[in-house]
Amino acid sequence: MFIDSHCHLDFPDLVAREDEILATMAANRVAHALCISVRIEDFPRVRALAERHANLWATVGVHPDNADCHEPDEAELVHLADHPRVVGIGETGLDYYWNKDEPEWQRARFRTHIRAARACGKPLVVHTRSAAADTLRLMREENAHEAGGVMHCFTETREVAEAALEMGFYISFSGIVTFRNAKELKEVARCIPLERLLIETDAPYLAPVPHRGKTNEPGWVVHVAEELAQLRDEPLERIEQATTENFFRLFRHAQI
Template sequence: MFIDSHCHLDFPDLAHNLDVLLDKMRENQVTHALCVSVNLTDFPRVLALAQAHDNLFASVGVHPDYENQVEPDAHQLVQLADHPKVIAIGETGLDYYRLQGDLEWQRARFRQHIRAARQCNKPLIIHTRSAADDTLRIMREEGADQVGGVMHCFTESWEVAKQAIDMNFYISFSGIVTFKNAVALKDVAKKTPLNRMLIETDSPYLAPVPYRGKLNQPAFVLHVAEEIARLRAVNLNEIAAATTANFFRLFKLPTLVG
C-alpha cells in the first residue's frame, strides 16, 4: 500500500470531486493521505475533511508564501493542534523564490512553528525553496531535531538532504522526481536511506509523469513510488512498505489505522 504524505484535498480544484478522488486512491492502493494546512482561515475545512474520513489526517500551519496573514504564535498553533486527527505542524518554512524584499517575517513565522511543534511534540512539515541555508540554520537554532519531521516536496541537493536527515527529518519526494530534467533530484532519491523516505503528491500541483501538466491527485503517488523503485532498481513493494512504515512512525500512528 501507499500513502500520500502531503496533499491539499480542501483546495477547490479537488474538494468538489472528493468521492471520486477517494475511489481512485483505493484503486491505486493509496490507503491514507495527509491534508496539509496552508493558512489558519481555511484550517477548519482541512480538519473537517480529516474528521469525516478515517484514512485522512490534517496538519495546522501557515505556508511561507501567504503574506498579510495574522501571524500565528506558538500558543495558538499548539491549541489548534490539540486534536487526534491533527498529526503535524505546518506546512511552514522559507521561500525566497516567490517573494523578495525583507522576509524577516517569514523567518519569525518559521520559528513560531518550530516552537509550537516542540511544545505539542508533533513533527514539522517544512517547505523550503531557494532558502536552504537559512532553513537549516533556523532548524538548528530552534531545536527542530527534538521533534523531527519531513522536508516536503524536496528539490534541494544531497548535501541539504543529509543535513536534514541528521536533524531527525525525512525526505519526501513528489512528482518532480519523475520529470526527465530532474537529474539531481533523481540522484538524491537513489541516495536517501529507505528508512528516511516519504512520498507525496502535493496535489493539486506537480502531477507526475505520465500525467504531468494535468491536475494532480493522491492516487498518483503510485507513480512517484514507481519511479523511485526504478531508480533504485528494487521491487515496488519495497518502496511501498518502507514509505508506509515511515509515515506511521514519523506521525506516531498505529499501523492499522483507518
C-alpha cells in the same frame, strides 16, 4: 498500501471532486493521505476532511508564501494541534523564490512553528525554496530535531538532504522526481536511506508522469513510488512497505 504524505484536498479543484478523489485512491491502493494546512483561516476545512474520512489526517500551519493572513502564535498552533485528527505542524518553512528580500516575518513565523511542534510533540512539515541555508540554520537554532519532521517536496542538493537527515528529518519526493529534466534530483533520490524516505503528490500541483500537466491527486502517488523503485533498483513492494512504515513512524499520532 501507499500513503500520500502531503496533499491539499481542501483546495477548490479537488474538494469539489471529493468522492471521485477518494475512489481513485482506493483503486490505486493509496490507503491514506495527509491534508496539509496553509492558512489558519482555511484550517477548519482541512480538519473537517480528516473528521469526515478515517483514512485522512490533517496538519495545522501557515505556508511561508502567505503574507496577508492571520498569524498564529505558538499557543494558538499548539491549541489547534490538540485534536486527534491533527498529526503535524505545517506547512511551514522559508520561501525566497517570490520574496527576494528574504523577509524577517518568514523567519519569525518559521521559528514559531518549530517551537509549537516541540511544545505539542508533533512533527514539522517543512517547505524550503531558494532558502536552504537559512532553513537549515533556523532548524538548528530552534532545535527542530526535538520535534522531527519531513522536508516536503524535496528539490535541494544531496548536501541539504544530508544536513536534514542529520537532524533526524525525513525526505519526501513528489512528482517532480518523475520529470525527465530532474536529473540531479533523481541522483539525490538514489542515496536517501530507505528508512527516511516518504512519497507525496502535493496535489493539486506537480502531477507525476504520465499525468504531467493535469490536476494532481493522491491516487497518483503510486507513480512517485514506481519512479523511486526504478531509480534505486528496488522492488516496488519494498518502496511501498518502507514509505508506509516511515509515515506511521514519523506521524505517530496517525491512528488507524
